[in-house]
Amino acid sequence: MASTQPLKIGIIGAGIMGRAHAGFLAREEQTELAAVADPYTTALAEDAGVPHFTDHRQLLRMEKLDAVIVANPNAFHVSTAVDCLDAGVPVLLEKPAAASYAEAADLVAAAGRSSTPLLVGHHRRHHPAVRAARRLIGDGGLGRIVAVNGMWLTKKADSYFDQVWRREPGAGVMLINLVHDLDLIRHLCGEIVSIQARTSNSVRGFDVEDTAGVVFETESGALGSFIASDAATAPWGWDQATEDDPTYPYNPTSFCYSIAGTEASLSFPQLGRYYHEGPSDWTRPLSLRFEAKEAGDSYTNQLRHFAAVIRREAAPAVTAADAARTLAVVEAAARAAAEGCTVRVADVLGG
Ligand SMILES: NC(=O)c1ccc[n+]([C@@H]2O[C@H](COP(=O)([O-])OP(=O)(O)OC[C@H]3O[C@@H](n4cnc5c(N)ncnc54)[C@H](O)[C@@H]3O)[C@@H](O)[C@H]2O)c1
Structure with missing residues (x-):
């Protein structure tokens, strides 16, 4: 049965896109920003009044989250997303899914092994x-x-x-x-x-x-x-x-x-x-x-879809395999x- 509580979502990478995602989370009744991980800035966590972590693995260990949005630099996408999947936390991973097709193949393998859903942020x-x-x-x-x-x-x-x-x-x-x-x-x-x-x-x-x-x-x-x-x-x-x-x-x-x-x-x-x-x-x-x-707009529609994915009401519209094909x-x-x-x-x- 669908929970009526807002979904608690963490953001990993609090730059331009991480901050934009925080805005989308705040606009939606069914989601709320719960914590932020970023090694270099505490500004978003301070502005939102939520816990801050310098390391996303700490965030995954310390916070009880329904999901995370990963918006760190491309080179960290796969390793971060795999850490989230290993922790059993559903992920919305910003595009590109990886910095190369070879890395994307690692993500596809990890997503295939995991029962935790991963949605790639091809919001358009x-x-x-x-x-x-x-x-x-x-x-x-x-x-x-x-x-x-x-x-x-x-x-x-x-x-x-x-x-x-x-x-x-x-x-x-x-x-x-x-x-x-x-x-x-x-x-x-x-x-x-x-x-x-x-x-x-x-x-x-x-x-x-x-x-x-x-x-x-x-x-x-x-x-x-x-x-x-x-x-x-x-x-x-x-x-x-x-x-x-x-x-x-x-x-x-x-x-x-x-x-x-x-x-x-x-x-x-x-x-x-x-x-x-x-x-x-x-x-x-x-x-x-x-x-x-x-x-409507694509970011709101994407977030609503992600909420349904987190609640296991929908399968991810953009899978790791699909996004890997774009990277190819x-x-x-x-x-x-x-x-x-x-x-x-x-x-x-x-x-
Ligand atoms: N969907 C879109 O249209 C869209 C638009 C812009 C950016 N993006 C994607 O979002 C991602 C971030 O882009 P941006 O423009 O916000 O970059 P940015 O440089 O503004 O922000 C990246 C943030 O990640 C932090 N960071 C660096 N290493 C980290 C790590 N190991 N763990 C956690 N945080 C770390 C940085 O301190 C910075 O705050 C990129 O993958 C980019 O392609 C997507």
Whole structure:
């Protein structure tokens, strides 16, 4: 029977995202922040008036928690999540699930051995427009997908990179940002099977890329392209187009994906469906209909889903294995960029 008590949730990693999660927990009646672990800052715990631990293992030992949210740097994701699973504490693990596909494979193995649930924080999958687009595509509303095009272009403040981990391997625009978009493309358009890529660090000059372009093929034979940069002043990308996170000002003329099928095409996130009344022919005018979507935002929907996962009322919508597959695509893109060739995702999956 579902408990009416708020779920007591700990946060591991109290930086930008950990603090954002604390805000989401406070907004929901069924959750409350119970404790924080972060080796370098006590600010969030002090602000929230909850116990603070410098080591997450101490938090797991000392506090009786219903679950934790892990939002520490990518390099610690797998070891931290495995500690939580070993302690029997359900986890919402921020994306990327790991800093590499090999590490993600360790997480998949640990999650497979454990009866404790783990949800990976690919929050965009819980967005109402994503849910509506997936339904429409699944119902054949676009016909067969032919092509998909996407952009994630924005300018991060230089101070964002004061945190050393964001300039080092394990970060970069592909693992921090494009990972979201490639995950959604898999979710909406089917598995990506091969990829070509170019990356550049010429604007910021860090070890990791600030800009990346990819061309890929899905298992059904659709082709796609995507360009991402954290060094460009531009309106096109999920964050500016969706109003999903008020941190990023909404730009109503922005968009992030165009998905083209044999029978119709979809603008995203507007969900404008372009189609011909009668037979398709480029000399005939296209009709435009906006698809309905539910109200809500992805972080709230994700947290509500996580609450159901904690209570064992739902299975995780994004498993370690699913998220690992997204990382395999990112890794294939990184190899393709380094070697200047096409990389099959199956070759990454196969080791
Ligand atoms: N879902 C999203 O859209 C989204 C958005 C931003 C960040 N993220 C993810 O959230 C994670 C954190 O990103 P951020 O931007 O908040 O970084 P951040 O640098 O602002 O915060 C990381 C925090 O982790 C702490 N930390 C370092 N080592 C730790 C350890 N071993 N155990 C616990 N805490 C430790 C740091 O002191 C810092 O407070 C990353 O994995 C990032 O990819 C996800």
